[in-house]
Amino acid sequence: MSDANVRIPEEAKHRLAAIAAAEGLSLRAYLARLAETLLTPAERAERAEKAKAALTEWSGYAPTAAEERDLDSELDRRLAQVTGR
Numbered sequence: 553m554s555d556a557n558v559r560i561p562e563e564a565k566h567r568l569a570a571i572a573a574a575e576g577l578s579l580r581a582y583l584a585r586l587a588e589t590l591l592t593p594a595e596r597a598e599r600a601e602k603a604k605a606a607l608t609e610w611s612g613y614a615p616t617a618a619e620e621r622d623l624d625s626e627l628d629r630r631l632a633q634v635t636g637r
Contacts, residue, residue: 565579568583
């Protein structure tokens with residue numbers, strides 16, 4: 553496996569190195585493991601679609617796009633209220 557150089561702020565490097573060390577890993581090994589566990593935006597979208605299809609099949613609930621937007625707006629409003637934004 554070839555290596556790559558990634559430029560990040562020094563503080564971020566030290567923080568990641570401390571987290572890696574606490575888990576008994578080198579920074580290189582920690583970042584490799586992290587990359588394996590995170591999903592790309594395409595992978596997240598694919599999983600979301602599968603989950604939505606499974607939920608629809610299980611519950612029969614199939615909101616329209618307008619209903620989804622309304623629900624998203626309501627969730628955003630409530631989160632803003634709780635976080636003070």
